[in-house]
Structure formats: C-alpha cells, structure tokens
Amino acid sequence: MTAPSISPLTAPAPAAGDFDSAALEAGVDRILALFRTLHDTGALPPVLSQVAPGTVASQLPLQAPSAAESLETILSDVERIIVPGITHWHHPSFFGYFANSSSVPSLLGEFLTSGLNANAMLWVTSPAATELEQRVLQWLWTAMGLPDVESWFGIITDTASMSTLLAIAAAREAAGYDVRRKGLAGRADVPVLRVYCSEQTHSSIDKACITLGIGTNNVVKIPVDGDFRMRVDALESAMAADRAAGMRPLAVVATIGTTSTTSVDPVPAIADLCAREKVWLHVDAAYAGVMGIAPEFRWALAGVDRADSMVTNPHKWLFTTMDCSAFWTRHQDVLRSAFSLVAEYLVTARDQQVVNYMDYGVQLGRRFRALKLWMVMRAFGTDGLASRLRDHCEMAREFAAQVESHPDWMLSAPIPFSLVCFRYAPADMSDTDADAHNARILSAVNATGRAFLSHTKLHGRFVLRLAIGNILTQREHLELAWTELQHAASGA
Numbered sequence: 001m002t003a004p005s006i007s008p009l010t011a012p013a014p015a016a017g018d019f020d021s022a023a024l025e026a027g028v029d030r031i032l033a034l035f036r037t038l039h040d041t042g043a044l045p046p047v048l049s050q051v052a053p054g055t056v057a058s059q060l061p062l063q064a065p066s067a068a069e070s071l072e073t074i075l076s077d078v079e080r081i082i083v084p085g086i087t088h089w090h091h092p093s094f095f096g097y098f099a100n101s102s103s104v105p106s107l108l109g110e111f112l113t114s115g116l117n118a119n120a121m122l123w124v125t126s127p128a129a130t131e132l133e134q135r136v137l138q139w140l141w142t143a144m145g146l147p148d149v150e151s152w153f154g155i156i157t158d159t160a161s162m163s164t165l166l167a168i169a170a171a172r173e174a175a176g177y178d179v180r181r182k183g184l185a186g187r188a189d190v191p192v193l194r195v196y197c198s199e200q201t202h203s204s205i206d207k208a209c210i211t212l213g214i215g216t217n218n219v220v221k222i223p224v225d226g227d228f229r230m231r232v233d234a235l236e237s238a239m240a241a242d243r244a245a246g247m248r249p250l251a252v253v254a255t256i257g258t259t260s261t262t263s264v265d266p267v268p269a270i271a272d273l274c275a276r277e278k279v280w281l282h283v284d285a286a287y288a289g290v291m292g293i294a295p296e297f298r299w300a301l302a303g304v305d306r307a308d309s310m311v312t313n314p315h316k317w318l319f320t321t322m323d324c325s326a327f328w329t330r331h332q333d334v335l336r337s338a339f340s341l342v343a344e345y346l347v348t349a350r351d352q353q354v355v356n357y358m359d360y361g362v363q364l365g366r367r368f369r370a371l372k373l374w375m376v377m378r379a380f381g382t383d384g385l386a387s388r389l390r391d392h393c394e395m396a397r398e399f400a401a402q403v404e405s406h407p408d409w410m411l412s413a414p415i416p417f418s419l420v421c422f423r424y425a426p427a428d429m430s431d432t433d434a435d436a437h438n439a440r441i442l443s444a445v446n447a448t449g450r451a452f453l454s455h456t457k458l459h460g461r462f463v464l465r466l467a468i469g470n471i472l473t474q475r476e477h478l479e480l481a482w483t484e485l486q487h488a489a490s491g492a
Ligand SMILES: Cc1ncc(COP(=O)(O)O)c(C=O)c1O
Pocket: 097, 098, 158, 159, 160, 161, 162, 202, 204, 255, 257, 258, 259, 284, 285, 286, 287, 313, 325
C-alpha cells in the first residue's frame, strides 16, 4: 500500500521557523511597561478590576481567527481588553486573601522556564530540572531552620491543595489497604478512614478527601481554643471515639498559619499524639512556613521535624510567581508506591540511579518551577528574604496598633505574622448592624481601586482581613488603606 501524497503547505515557512526575535523583544518591552506601572506610585492602576461581569467576554470574538494576526495587534488587545479585567495581585495595595507575591528574579525565572520549555517528568527529560528541584527544596528546608534535610524528600507541585492531596494519598498508602489496586468501594476489609483537622483549616483538606474517596463526612473538624488553635484534648477524644466506633484514624492535618487568622496549631503536642496513635501528621504551612527563614519566627515551625509531611507555598509569601508549592515527606518510598506507574515508553536506563518526579504525583508532564525559586533564593539571599518578611510582620503590627488605638475599631484575632483581622465596632452599634456595616466598608474600599482587602467570619461575625505579603508594599500604602477604611466607615 502506498502512502497518500501530502500536498505541500501553501503558506511560506517563517524564516526562523516561528516568529523572529524582534517580535519577542518588542513583546518583552510591553510586558515590562505593564510591570513598571505597578512600581510607579503616581500611575498605579486600580488594584481590583473595575469591569462588570461579561465586559471582557463581550469584546472577544466567538471564534478563533482563521487568518494570522500580528503580535502587535494581539498585544494591543491585551492592553485594551485583558488588562482592565485584571485584579492586580502584584499591586502594593493588594491586601486580600494571602498575597501571590512576585519579584523581578522570579519573573525572569518564569520567563526562562517558558523559554527553555523543559518537561521535568523524568530525570532524563531534563536532568537540570530534576536536580535543581531537589537541591532548591533542600535549600528552602534548611533556610526555614528545619533539621535533618537528608531525611526529607521534596517535590514542587502547583498548589498547596495538590501538595495536601499527595500527603493524604501517601497516608492512605501507608495504612496498607492497597487502595491503588483494589479501590475503596465495596470492601469489607477496610474500615471507615478518618482525617482530622481544625475547624479553621483550609478547604483544600476537604477537597483532597473528596478526591481520594475518603469523603467529607470523614473529615473531622476539631474545635479550636480562644486563639483559633486546634484543641489537642478534643483531637484525642475524637480519635478515641472513632476507634471505639470501629473507624480508622488515618491522618491529622495541623496548620501553621490558618487562612482566616494565621493561628498556629500546637504541632508538638499533635505530633506526640500522632506518634502514639500511629497516625500520619501532615502540616499545612502554605502561607506561614516560609517565615521560618527569619530565626525569631522559628517557634512557629516547632514540631514540623516530627511530622510525616509538610507544605509551604513560595508563591504565597516568598516573592515567587504563581505557581510554586513546596512539599516534603519523610517517606519518599511511600509517596512513590502511592503513585509510581511506569509505562514501557517511559522506562529509561537511569531509573535505578535517579529521581523521576513523575513517580511521586498525579502528573506526568511537569513544569520547571524550581528555576524561579532558585533565582529568588539567590537574588535575595536568605538574609534579604528574612528582612522583607520581617518588615511585613512589622508593618502588620503598626497597622494593628492604629486599629487598636481607635475607639471605634477593634482587633478580632492575635497577629502572629502579617495578617490583621479587625472590624469597625463602635460601642453604640449592635453586632448585627456592625456585620452589615463592615461588609459595606469592604465593598466601598475595594470599589475605590486604591486598596483591596478580603473578609472572613470569626465567632459568626463579619471581620475584615488585611494581609501584607507583597514585595512592593510600603507604609504609605497602608496609610492610604487606613484612610480609605475610615472614610468608608464614616459613610462619607
Ligand atoms: C492555610 C492554607 N492552606 C492551603 C491553601 C491553598 O493554597 P493553594 O491555593 O496553593 O492550593 C491556602 C490558601 O490560601 C491556605 O491559606
């Protein structure tokens, strides 16, 4: 049988096989121009995008163009259509949620990652990507003041949600039910598996348990003390009650820096209990873990050395562009046996000698994220990182002092790091009216585009959250936010 003949392409091949480097340089200039607007206090764009729902979509054609368009036209459309629809996480007055912070070294690293376009799935598919990932995670572990780095295996994932999924999958593997082969459904030999975390824990723990077939009914939310920390006595009772009912405690997730208030669970006492109960301990330090880089904050990481796994997100507070989540476990072999599945076409001659990161997670193809983290750690140095993190905590304390000294405002939670939870609560306003008023304050301030905050509920009450984590944030931005808040509170 003869092969069908293929007609030659009618379009002329571009000279360099793609677009020329002048197009790249012009594009980079435009990216830099956008980036510069966030450094120029006089020309800051609104932090919260001011577009109404549907505005962006209405400017986008329903179908892709059939004829090629120039990069110049496309980049103009980025500025005209896309940028107005961006909420600027990199803005110095972004105080919502936790920052997804960035920096020049990280931006360059991300650009290089794209330029090199390496796939870090196997060692052989880019040895540098694998070996740098291993080394940079050793650096970060040690920089946070954590001991015994040789015993910990590190892997970079996209998000803390994925890192926690890996942790609970490993815990399930360690429990020995061979779930990867037999599944969970219809098995009389597997008890109900239980995962414990505090009622302040991030929703990613529920999501992991949804994905892994454990079920949200089996995520046991342990009550917290007056400072929003997991109560170990309640954890112990919950485990004992579950065992008595024939269920199997599988894992505990302790948090260092909870999402609503950045409270720190008592990890050393939880580690003692987990050791006695032979239960996997995962530490979610997505936001606050990196604070260990400053020695005076290492108290917060006490007990992590006795955990089974831990996550922190350089993309939250370590000036590393989205996305970059650092995950470590003391049980490399368990994580590997939870996920390794080597198809014939992925076998390499080096498999016994090297780490193939595809063996330690869900993904096959993997981005080369270690590069930007390496560039950040080198370009700032651990001293430079520590001083910036410290400064953020100091700014948070100064902001909190202003709130506290004002008769109509109150702090709503302790401030261990760089998040302030507070609320407008004049003596003559009922709690319910204050809830509604604080929600109005939040909307009004965010609508100005001059600052962006988010909120949470504590003890059932609406509370404002101001989280500092952006490398561009200076005291003047906090002063402006405080002015806007007072202005909005007065209803002016
Ligand atoms: C304590 C904590 N854990 C996990 C997460 C989830 O992080 P990610 O968006 O990387 O999945 C967050 C997000 O803010 C968080 O605060």
